[in-house]
Amino acid sequence: MSKDSKKGGISRRKFLQGVGSGIIGSYVLTPGIAKAAEALKKNSEKLILSVPLTLKVNGKQAHLLVEPRTTLAEVLREKLGLTGTKVACNNGECGGCTVLLDKKAVYSCHILALDAEGKEVTTIEGIMKGENLHPIQQAFIDHDGLQCGFCTPGQVMAAEALLLKNPKPTRQDVLEGMSGNVCRCAAYPNIIESVLAAAEKAGSETAELK
Amino acid sequence: MKNFNYIQPKSLKEASDILKKKPHEAMLYAGGTDALGLMKQDIIKPEEVVNLKSVPGLNYISYTNGKGLRIGALTELAEIAENPVISEKYPILRHAALAVASPQLRNLGTIAGNLCQRPRCWYYREEFNCLRKGGDMCYAFDGQNKYHCVIGGGPCFIVHPSDLAVVLLALDAKLTVFGDRKTRTVQLKDFFVSPGDDYQHENNLKAGEIITEIQIPELPQDAKSAFVKFRERGVWDFAVVSVGAVIRKEGSKVISGKLAFGGVAPIPWMDESLNAKLPGVALSEEPVAQLVSEILKKAEPLSKNAYKVPLVRNLTKRLLLEL
Numbered sequence: 072m073s074k075d076s077k078k079g080g081i082s083r084r085k086f087l088q089g090v091g092s093g094i095i096g097s098y099v100l101t102p103g104i105a106k107a108a109e110a111l112k113k114n115s116e117k118l119i120l121s122v123p124l125t126l127k128v129n130g131k132q133a134h135l136l137v138e139p140r141t142t143l144a145e146v147l148r149e150k151l152g153l154t155g156t157k158v159a160c161n162n163g164e165c166g167g168c169t170v171l172l173d174k175k176a177v178y179s180c181h182i183l184a185l186d187a188e189g190k191e192v193t194t195i196e197g198i199m200k201g202e203n204l205h206p207i208q209q210a211f212i213d214h215d216g217l218q219c220g221f222c223t224p225g226q227v228m229a230a231e232a233l234l235l236k237n238p239k240p241t242r243q244d245v246l247e248g249m250s251g252n253v254c255r256c257a258a259y260p261n262i263i264e265s266v267l268a269a270a271e272k273a274g275s276e277t278a279e280l281k
Numbered sequence: 282m283k284n285f286n287y288i289q290p291k292s293l294k295e296a297s298d299i300l301k302k303k304p305h306e307a308m309l310y311a312g313g314t315d316a317l318g319l320m321k322q323d324i325i326k327p328e329e330v331v332n333l334k335s336v337p338g339l340n341y342i343s344y345t346n347g348k349g350l351r352i353g354a355l356t357e358l359a360e361i362a363e364n365p366v367i368s369e370k371y372p373i374l375r376h377a378a379l380a381v382a383s384p385q386l387r388n389l390g391t392i393a394g395n396l397c398q399r400p401r402c403w404y405y406r407e408e409f410n411c412l413r414k415g416g417d418m419c420y421a422f423d424g425q426n427k428y429h430c431v432i433g434g435g436p437c438f439i440v441h442p443s444d445l446a447v448v449l450l451a452l453d454a455k456l457t458v459f460g461d462r463k464t465r466t467v468q469l470k471d472f473f474v475s476p477g478d479d480y481q482h483e484n485n486l487k488a489g490e491i492i493t494e495i496q497i498p499e500l501p502q503d504a505k506s507a508f509v510k511f512r513e514r515g516v517w518d519f520a521v522v523s524v525g526a527v528i529r530k531e532g533s534k535v536i537s538g539k540l541a542f543g544g545v546a547p548i549p550w551m552d553e554s555l556n557a558k559l560p561g562v563a564l565s566e567e568p569v570a571q572l573v574s575e576i577l578k579k580a581e582p583l584s585k586n587a588y589k590v591p592l593v594r595n596l597t598k599r600l601l602l603e604l
Contacts, residue, residue: 119285140283163314181385186332233384247516250383251382251383
């Protein structure tokens, strides 16, 4: 067989065979087809299709087809390859999957991807400026705000949301603002120091600019 | 999680009609913070998830001097915690909203959703075919019942998990409910259902009914209020018990007031006969100790939760003495 016919061309012989069986079939199989159509109609109410979704992630638009049950974290990691967002508990409890939705922190594992439509999603991949680390990331390095590092993307995103809302947090504000993120290495003291240091540095840089 | 159709109604009527037409297959979905957890665990398996967020105009906080506060059903807990008018006029509401879960969940969870949370009972949440899930027994009664109810239980022994319900009860809140193409108003204290009356539902919403608004009356100028939530972790935990108090006093004597309790009963708990004893009580050690000894007098603790009774009494005492 030629390459072309393999690709999808139908031979004359096959075409005629198809037509022939179709004609015969329409006589013999009509009651069966009607039954099948009936069953399909009955089931169609339960038929669940994937739906189109347009997401704006880190300033770029993505056009996707998703099952309604898909979480935002699944789309980010599995469809968009943004694996910086970590999923640990997958139950909206640990904070590893924290991303920003219109500048507010949310657990991306605990929100439907469809609920993020029309909003701005920011992930850990979206906060660097080119090759330069975000000041919060640098503060986590400078102040040893991590041990194994698995929770760190979520911690950084929670800190980013906190500082966007409250650029001069007190220690208590940091404790409250970071309370939705678990660190199993218990690097908490240094995480708090990192967030306070990032805020202080941003504050002094703003003052210099003025 | 089972897949579902995500329905985006454009009006309350449209949402209500779908829910009414398919009372067992369709589920209302707002912030989703509780519903998604239940769906992930396959405790509920809706075929149609009706997204209330696609109905416009349900997210607002509106205060009118002399009339009070109106909060749209879809208002997120973070917005309540950050609203300056609420902080000034109803600090107890801010306090309760801030005490819920974590910042991430407060950014999604809504006030009406908080009132409609399903119980946290571990037998309900895990793979036990308990009464509330259509089974034939309550596993908590003879099981691990440290966090279960001490009053109002039977045949199911959950506690209601809402923090906001406790302060909204003390604030004498009302709900506006849409259904059957009209709205009804229900006092919050009449909204919740005891397991003795219906052990599969926590409130009296009928199929197709949707909470649209929470109304809180104006507080008198001299009203004092406070809320305490006792939890085992410092943050991000459900209440073991909680107490909300809204009191008017003259000098050191109470004129009138309301106390409400969380974590003690299958419904947010308010005892009218206890509140009737508040007027005239002097807010000092002896009379307050006398008053709090009346709290949960009819309690029937289970094998592992008798600690809740003195805990609630002592927290209430501290709360009243600090007002």
